[in-house]
Amino acid sequence: MGKNDFNSSNLDFIFDASDLDFKYDLCTFLQSITTEIKQINANVGEPDFRQIYRLIGTKGYLAPSWPTKYGGLSRSMVAMGIVSEEMAHHNVGDTLQVLSIFFAGNLILKMGSTTQKQKYLGSLAKGDIFMSILYSEKYAGSDLAALEMQAIDLNNGYYELSGTKIYNVKSLQADYALCATRTNKTLSKYEGITLFIVPLQVSQVKICKIPSLMNELFCEVKFDKLKVHESEIIGKANEGWYMLNNALYLERTGLDLLVKFIRWVELLNTIICLGCCVSENKAINLYNYLNFKLINAKYYVYNILKTLDEVDTLAESTAATAKYYLGELSSIAIKEIIKLVNWRKINNIREADGYSKNLELALREIPSLTLAAGTSEIMLESIAKNELYLN
Amino acid sequence: MYTQPIKEALFQSFKFICSKYSNDKKILNKLAEYEVTEYCFPNAGYDLTLDVLVELFSALGQYYSTSNLINHFFSLDCFALPGFKANNYKIAKETLNEQKLTTCIYINDLHFTGKESTIGQIPSYNIACIFPQGKIDNLFLAIQYKGYLHIYELPLDDPNIKIIDHTYLDFALLKIHISKTWINKNKSIFKIKNTSDAAKVCLARLRLYQASMLVGFGKKFFEITKQYVNKREQFSTRLIANQAVRFKLSSLFCELKLAENSVACLAAMLDNNHDVSSTITFAENMLIANINLLHLIGPACMQLCGAFGMTKASGIEYYYRLYCVLINVISYTLCAEDARNVISTYQLEFMSVNIC
Numbered sequence: 001m002g003k004n005d006f007n008s009s010n011l012d013f014i015f016d017a018s019d020l021d022f023k024y025d026l027c028t029f030l031q032s033i034t035t036e037i038k039q040i041n042a043n044v045g046e047p048d049f050r051q052i053y054r055l056i057g058t059k060g061y062l063a064p065s066w067p068t069k070y071g072g073l074s075r076s077m078v079a080m081g082i083v084s085e086e087m088a089h090h091n092v093g094d095t096l097q098v099l100s101i102f103f104a105g106n107l108i109l110k111m112g113s114t115t116q117k118q119k120y121l122g123s124l125a126k127g128d129i130f131m132s133i134l135y136s137e138k139y140a141g142s143d144l145a146a147l148e149m150q151a152i153d154l155n156n157g158y159y160e161l162s163g164t165k166i167y168n169v170k171s172l173q174a175d176y177a178l179c180a181t182r183t184n185k186t187l188s189k190y191e192g193i194t195l196f197i198v199p200l201q202v203s204q205v206k207i208c209k210i211p212s213l214m215n216e217l218f219c220e221v222k223f224d225k226l227k228v229h230e231s232e233i234i235g236k237a238n239e240g241w242y243m244l245n246n247a248l249y250l251e252r253t254g255l256d257l258l259v260k261f262i263r264w265v266e267l268l269n270t271i272i273c274l275g276c277c278v279s280e281n282k283a284i285n286l287y288n289y290l291n292f293k294l295i296n297a298k299y300y301v302y303n304i305l306k307t308l309d310e311v312d313t314l315a316e317s318t319a320a321t322a323k324y325y326l327g328e329l330s331s332i333a334i335k336e337i338i339k340l341v342n343w344r345k346i347n348n349i350r351e352a353d354g355y356s357k358n359l360e361l362a363l364r365e366i367p368s369l370t371l372a373a374g375t376s377e378i379m380l381e382s383i384a385k386n387e388l389y390l391n
Numbered sequence: 392m393y394t395q396p397i398k399e400a401l402f403q404s405f406k407f408i409c410s411k412y413s414n415d416k417k418i419l420n421k422l423a424e425y426e427v428t429e430y431c432f433p434n435a436g437y438d439l440t441l442d443v444l445v446e447l448f449s450a451l452g453q454y455y456s457t458s459n460l461i462n463h464f465f466s467l468d469c470f471a472l473p474g475f476k477a478n479n480y481k482i483a484k485e486t487l488n489e490q491k492l493t494t495c496i497y498i499n500d501l502h503f504t505g506k507e508s509t510i511g512q513i514p515s516y517n518i519a520c521i522f523p524q525g526k527i528d529n530l531f532l533a534i535q536y537k538g539y540l541h542i543y544e545l546p547l548d549d550p551n552i553k554i555i556d557h558t559y560l561d562f563a564l565l566k567i568h569i570s571k572t573w574i575n576k577n578k579s580i581f582k583i584k585n586t587s588d589a590a591k592v593c594l595a596r597l598r599l600y601q602a603s604m605l606v607g608f609g610k611k612f613f614e615i616t617k618q619y620v621n622k623r624e625q626f627s628t629r630l631i632a633n634q635a636v637r638f639k640l641s642s643l644f645c646e647l648k649l650a651e652n653s654v655a656c657l658a659a660m661l662d663n664n665h666d667v668s669s670t671i672t673f674a675e676n677m678l679i680a681n682i683n684l685l686h687l688i689g690p691a692c693m694q695l696c697g698a699f700g701m702t703k704a705s706g707i708e709y710y711y712r713l714y715c716v717l718i719n720v721i722s723y724t725l726c727a728e729d730a731r732n733v734i735s736t737y738q739l740e741f742m743s744v745n746i747c
């Protein structure tokens with residue numbers, strides 16, 4: 001075990017023959033567009049993979065679990081996992097794909113109206129349009145019940161949205177967004193929230209960049225009297241809290257964090273192969289240890305995806321465990337890898353240039369791993385609520 | 392393959408049997424009634440998969456706790472190694488039907504000597520096991536020699552085989568000490584070829600059993616502590632009302648879930664004949680991780696149970712004592728000379744940092 005042995009984390013037995021064929025086809029396709037992927041990764045600034053997503057989308061690979069009539073391949077959620085994993089292996093950043101397809105698209109597929117599905121899903125699956133998520137506000141992060149941005153019912157079939165959403169990502173590359181707003185202040189703070197699909201590329205919406213630790217910048221999105229038709233509401237008005245809670249598991253399968261974790265373990269493997277560690281023995285020991293954790297986490301996440309295929313929902317504590325465990329694990333992994341890197345050596349090897357940058361990026365990403373899409377502390381509370389109290 | 396409802400019914404049976412009978416032989420007897428002990432012989436018509444068996448060991452850890460049955464099943468695994476002939480299966484089945492507790496020692500470095508190269512001397516060897524009740528009925532020795540795996544039956548009345556009883560806390564910790572025992576290589580009861588991978592898979596199964604039991608142990612710690620923090624009041628508030636207590640227990644819950652997942656993952660690897668090399672590595676890492684889990688969860692639960700946990704009035708005290716012994720034995724087994732031969736150099740270095 002150790003050098004050049006990353007295949008040991010392959011768990012092909014969790015896939016059926018059809019999944020393996022799909023994986024093979026996808027890999028072959030991604031290898032055929034390696035040049036295009038390299039060009040995008042060579043660009044300075046925030047990476048923009050929309051062009052690659054469109055290429056992937058033409059084959060139906062972007063949202064394989066969706067029905068064919070909505071641009072998918074009518075495959076399982078496991079296929080969705082394979083896409084995320086293989087995109088990571090081929091250095092395709094996944095943030096906008098995760099937001100557009102996994103979070104927004106799946107929520108529309110699960111809870112949207114027939115009109116909304118017909119209007120958005122096909123284009124999302126092809127990579128013709130993209131969506132971001134606008135939940136957080138300055139004083140409302142994990143606690144969505146504290147949302148203040150308002151949408152006023154104009155009683156003519158339209159709502160008028162005004163307010164500011166902050167700390168969202170990829171909004172500058174997105175065409176639409178899922179936006180949670182308060183539509184009724186007289187109800188309890190858990191009621192009166194409505195979920196809209198809103199356009200972003202219009203004059204009533206201003207998007208500003210906010211400096212961030214990460215390469216992917218945060219955005220601030222300001223709405224100034226944007227009129228949105230009621231047909232763009234997901235579910236019913238004032239029932240957004242229910243919608244969000246029931247779809248929360250889509251953000252907490254651990255798949256996105258697993259993909260990041262895979263990247264760090266692959267990175268460690270490369271560093272060992274290049275001989276850029278302060279102690280090779282320690283690095284190989286760490287690799288063995290992380291590889292074990294990776295296989296274990298992968299088995300857990302793919303079982304979650306299989307559960308979603310069977311019952312279309314997930315126990316809150318199962319999802320929270322995935323999010324908490326993988327967030328904390330990835331964070332620890334990066335810290336341990338960084339300790340073992342011989343920086344002087346890695347900076348002197350030309351072919352290691354990209355890896356050096358990735359390590360630095362990984363270090364900057366640490367805080368977001370245990371904060372984004374629900375903090376670790378919220379996950380622990382969620383587990384406590386469901387698992388610790390006696391009936 | 393058993394269907395899910397049948398598996399569920401078996402799981403309930405395991406829990407019931409393990410919680411009701413506090414004796415290895417009685418448990419073995421009941422398991423035989425359910426035909427579980429024959430799981431390892433595919434040609435017997437049963438195809439009980441390891442994902443079911445790990446539930447049994449988890450239940451053992453959770454309700455009863457002994458390593459004897461693990462040694463017993465490990466021995467049966469040795470009998471069931473690929474390549475055995477039908478008559479070997481018959482002998483093994485007879486051993487099973489007599490419900491004798493069996494332990495198998497694995498040695499990798501025996502050198503046959505003498506003119507005819509027919510006899511070999513077992514080097515000094517120690518093995519440890521927890522032994523609350525009963526005694527070993529059969530002792531087998533597995534040896535790798537020139538590409539073959541030989542299994543010998545060792546006579547327990549041999550004066551060179553000493554079983555030493557160390558009382559450790561409330562439990563008997565047995566050490567089997569073997570010195571200068573001569574065996575005739577032509578008298579092996581079983582002999583199979585190309586054993587390297589098969590023997591390693593056998594050890595992976597042993598580690599699976601041990602790790603399953605550790606998970607069961609962890610679950611018991613967690614359950615007792617959960618009950619306690621829900622009932623116990625301090626400063627007029629239940630302990631569970633404190634965020635620090637909730638966070639601590641929730642993080643332990645996550646660790647337990649993933650440990651349970653790792654055991655299921657290894658069972659699936661073995662059931663699906665996954666690549667041997669990565670399965671072995673995973674098994675070694677998993678056992679070490681689960682030992683570390685118990686080092687985490689045992690003391691943490693004692694802490695959460697406060698002074699109550701330090702008294703015999705609490706169930707956790709019993710489990711804490713047992714944890715001290717069990718960890719000692721499993722770590723001892725892992726670090727024993729025979730195990731060193733099948734554990735990679737890197738792994739050993741990792742262990743020496745994290746365990747020894």
